[in-house]
Amino acid sequence: AQKVTQAQTEISVVEKEDVTLDCVYETRDTTYYLFWYKQPPSGELVFLIRRNSFDEQNEISGRYSWNFQKSTSSFNFTITASQVVDSAVYFCALSEGEVGGSQGNLIFGKGTKLSVKP
Amino acid sequence: DTGVSQNPRHKITKRGQNVTFRCDPISEHNRLYWYRQTLGQGPEFLTYFQNEAQLEKSRLLSDRFSAERPKGSFSTLEIQRTEQGDSAMYLCASSLGRHTEAFFGQGTRLTVV
Numbered sequence: 001a002q003k004v005t006q007a008q009t010e011i012s013v014v015e016k017e018d019v020t021l022d023c024v025y026e027t028r029d030t031t032y033y034l035f036w037y038k039q040p041p042s043g044e045l046v047f048l049i050r051r052n053s054f055d056e057q058n059e060i061s062g063r064y065s066w067n068f069q070k071s072t073s074s075f076n077f078t079i080t081a082s083q084v085v086d087s088a089v090y091f092c093a094l095s096e097g098e099v100g101g102s103q104g105n106l107i108f109g110k111g112t113k114l115s116v117k118p
Numbered sequence: 119d120t121g122v123s124q125n126p127r128h129k130i131t132k133r134g135q136n137v138t139f140r141c142d143p144i145s146e147h148n149r150l151y152w153y154r155q156t157l158g159q160g161p162e163f164l165t166y167f168q169n170e171a172q173l174e175k176s177r178l179l180s181d182r183f184s185a186e187r188p189k190g191s192f193s194t195l196e197i198q199r200t201e202q203g204d205s206a207m208y209l210c211a212s213s214l215g216r217h218t219e220a221f222f223g224q225g226t227r228l229t230v231v
Contacts, residue, residue, distance in 0.1 A: 004160075033217045043207065045161070045222035052217070091160050095217050103174045104216040105151055108160030 002027045004094050006109035013082055014117050021077045021112045023092030029053075031097030034068065034075045035106065039089040048090075051075065053097075082116045089113045122223035124210050130229045131200055138196045139226045143212030150193050151220060152185060153209040154178065161209055167193060200230045 003026040013019045025034065036048040049059060051068050059066045063080045079086055093106040123142040131137050143150050148169050153161035164183070166174040169190035179185075182200075187193040197204055207227050211220040 035219065037222075042224065043227075044224040045209065045211075047219040047221065050217075050219050093160070097217070103166045103168075104149060104213065104218075104220075105163040105166055105174065106153075106161070106220065107163070110158070110160050 002029075002094060002096055002107050004092050004107055004109035006090075006092055006112050008112045009110070010113045010115070012115045012117065015084060016081050017116075018078060018080050019082050019114065019116075021079075021090050021092075021114065023075045023077065023109060025073050025075065025092070025094045027094060027096055029096045033095040033097070035093040035095070036066065036075075036077050037091045037093060037108075039091060039111070041088070045091070048077075079114075082114075084116050084118055087114060087116045122210055122212055122221050124208075124223035124226050126226055127224060128227050128229075130231060133202060133230055134199055136196065136198045137200060137228065138194055139208055139210075139228075141193045141195070141210030141223060142191075143193070143210070144221055147212035147214055147221075148190065149213045149215070149220075150187055151211045151213075152193070152195050153211065155207040155209055155225070156205075164195075197228075200228075202230045204228060205230045 005024045032053045034051045037045045065078045067076045089111040091108050091111045093108045125140045150167040152164040155161040167187040182198045185195045207225040209225045211222045213220040
């Protein structure tokens, strides 16, 4: 069955520290898509990245980077030199492909609450 | 385009009352999703529309819940005979394609007292 696990419930760091948020997924599909979203206190989910199962290249966007490893079914997210504005809940999500019959709906993990202190 | 818009932002209702929420997606997006999020949890899928057709419903969507998307534009989610367990944030999202990024609204927070 499809599932996303974010084992870290809460993480607290001091500004400028690097932090990695873990995400492990389960799916029987060979085609699937992985996402990260940020949910600040205002509540709106903000899209960060989308990855398909055939593209294992790591991605960097400014202070954000993502490490996708199919061998361990993980899609981890690292923030370098964290800032107070990074404080939010971060969700990893999975969308299965054709075999799973998904219409593109997302299966979310429980989220990791990141607090960055000045 | 200002993104996905949801109204109201907050709703407090007495148990047993009916409530209706509205979602206005990004105008060119033909796919629209409803999710429910409770405290400390990730959003859970409720239902999906492609244009005006409701193509998928989660088992979470009991008979008291109904959703519509007339003319494939805005969508409404109605909950009849609300229960305390319905208290949650109801999120709407829209997207262009099946597995493209979904853009979320700010949600409607429902409190049933």
